[in-house]
Amino acid sequence: MNAIDLTIFSSRIESVCDEMGAVLRRSAFSPNIRDRLDYSCAIFDADGELCAQAAHIPVHLGSMAFAMRDIVSRMEWQDGDLVILNDPFLGGTHLPDVTMISPVLVSNEHLGFVVNRAHHADIGADTPGSMPISSHLDEEGTVIPPGYLLRKDKIQQTLYSEILSTLRNPELSQGDFEAQISANRAGMARLQGWISQLGVEEFRVGLSELNSYAERLSSTALKQIPDGIYSFEDRMEDDGAGNRDLPIKVSIEVEGGRINVDFSGTTEQTGGNINCPLSVAAAGVYYVFRSLMPPQTPAAAGSFRAITVTAPKGSLLNADRPAAVAAGNVETSSRVVDVVIGALVQAVPEKMAAASQGTMNNVAMGGVVNKRHWDYYETIGGGMGASLNGRGLSAVQTHMTNTLNTPVEVLEMSTPLQLTEYAVRRGSGGDGDHSGGDGIVRTFKFLEETTVTLLTERREISPWGVDGGSQGQSGRNMLDGELLPAKCSILVDAGQILSIETPGGGGAGYG
Incomplete structure (x- = not known):
């Protein structure tokens, strides 16, 4: 396959992922999927190796790339199957992220899988929004181990009914589940049609060459990192269960373009919900190293073959069942990125940046209006860290998520909430030659009694600067002007005001 054919092959397979995402977005019922775009789509080969992905959510895609081989090896796959799962210890991330996997067969030959993962604001947790202050996995909602939702393209009604019966608003959730099914069907149809035209053997050759090309590009980029051992430590402020200042430590050994990322010394898994499976930690690592590779590097397994990730079993980054993990996927993954960047600043300072906001500022809410349950969830952007090449962006999602905000109009039409302020938090970025x-x-006024859960970080330990740049400001959560804990669940009355001030990014350089 020549260079032109390989480029066309790469673009074509990525476009299938894009189309899956478009179908999912246009079919979904909930604002979280339809408007915030909290979903991801990808294609894997028959062994569960990543082949292509759309530019969706890094924490979704990196964790899928790490865990898929194990998932697909457990199941027996037939044409028309669709497997559903959300179990964090069997290939998921946290319970709201529901994954659907469909095999792709052409002429009775199994050639790969189409996969999508979408975040559901209602997965049956103890509190609305399904991001509770939890200490046990079962408190976080309905645990779905890998199981067949479709067999020979027919819904397995027993499993489907069991899942829907645990949810507060099953009609809305069913709409989102069926949007995910539709996305996989669209991806299968497009991929099967293309392979039938291209030929099965040519498709296999294309996948092999795509991975080889990805491996060459990544190898060239990683060999530019000087050999050595680079270490860094940062902390999680608290776990929501009274445990504070929990260290995450990393040691990155670089030798001839091969990378070993070791999280030994990281705190043991904790009583709160900031634990995560190793796949989530790996997603953060993959994301940072992917940012060092050329933009044209294919999103294929070959990109990461030179990178190994280890964390002690039973630690915060490789937790054992039944550890609570709701915030691990969002908050702890953000800190993983911070420590990996902090280590690499020592090796390639010109290619790294100061710490960004380091949190997703999770807000989960819900209640009952006119005898009908409603659930809502969003993450809120913040400041990006500056680099030696320029200032950080303001008011954006950073690193492990690139979801959109929920438009004010959609928020107010969908929930008993009023948004009274949505503004840039001026002056919160760190100073330096380049400011963070x-x-x-973002300020909410409640129009009905509402249960609110906040899972936030960087409320005490500010995002750090680089090369003399100063820290960004830490964030604040306030109810009617009174400071709230970084992680809490509260019942608010109609008329009360919740204000979230998110952190700024660290500055870079001090002239």
């Missing part, structure tokens, strides 16, 4: 990006102020 500013955070966001």
Whole structure:
């Protein structure tokens, strides 16, 4: 396959992922999927190796790339199957992220899988929004081990009914589940049609060459990192269960372009919900090293073959069942990125940046209006860290998520909430030759009694600067002007005001 054919092959397979995402977005019922785009789509080969992905959510895609081989080896796959799962210890991330996997067969030959993962604001947790202050996996919602939702393209009604019966608003959730099914069907149809035209053997050759090309590009980029051992430590402020200042430590050994990322010394798994499976930690690592590779590097397994990730069993980054993990996927993954970047600043300072906001500022809410349950979830952007090449962006999602905000109009039409302020938090970025990006102020007025859960970080330990740049400002959560804990669940009355001020990014350089 020549260079032109390989480029066309790469673009064509990625476009299938894009089309899956478009179908999912246009079919979904909930604002979280339809408007915030909290979903991801990818294609894997028959062994569960990543082949292509759309530019969706890094924490979704990296964790799928790490875990898929194990998932697909457990199941027996037939044409028309669709497997559903969300179990964090069997290939998932946290319970709201529901994954659907469909095999792709052409002429009775199994050639790969189409996969999508979408975040559901209602997965049956103890509190609305399904991001509770939890200490046990079962408190976080309905645990779905890998199981067949479709067999020979027919819904397995027993399993489907069992899942829907645990949810507060099953009609809305069913719409989102069926949007995910539709996305996989669209991906299968497009991929099967293309392979039938291309030929099965040519498709296999294309996948092999795509991975080889990805491996060459990544190898060239990683060999530019000087050999050595680079270490860094940062901390999680608290776990929501009274445990504070929990260290995450990393040691990155670089030798001839091969990378070993070791999280030994990281705190043991904790009583709160900031634990995560190793796949989530790996997603953060993959994301940072992917940012060092050329933009044209294919999103294929070959990109990561030179990178190994280890963390002690039973630690915060490789937790054992039944550890609570709701915030691990969002908050702890953000800190993983911070420590990996912090280590690499020592090796390639010109290619790294100061710490960004380091949190997703999770807000989960819900209640009952006119005898009908409603659930809502969003993450809020903040400041991006500056680099030696320029200032950080303001008021953006950073690193492990690139979801959109929920438009004010959609928020107010879908929930008994009023948004009274949505603004850039001026001056919250760190100073330096290049200043860090500013955070966001987002203020909600409640029109009905509402249960609110906040899972946030960087409320005490500010995002750090580089090369003499100063820290970004830490964030604040306030109810009627009174400071709230970083992680809490509260019942608010109609008329009360919740204000979230998100962190700014660290500055870079001090002239």
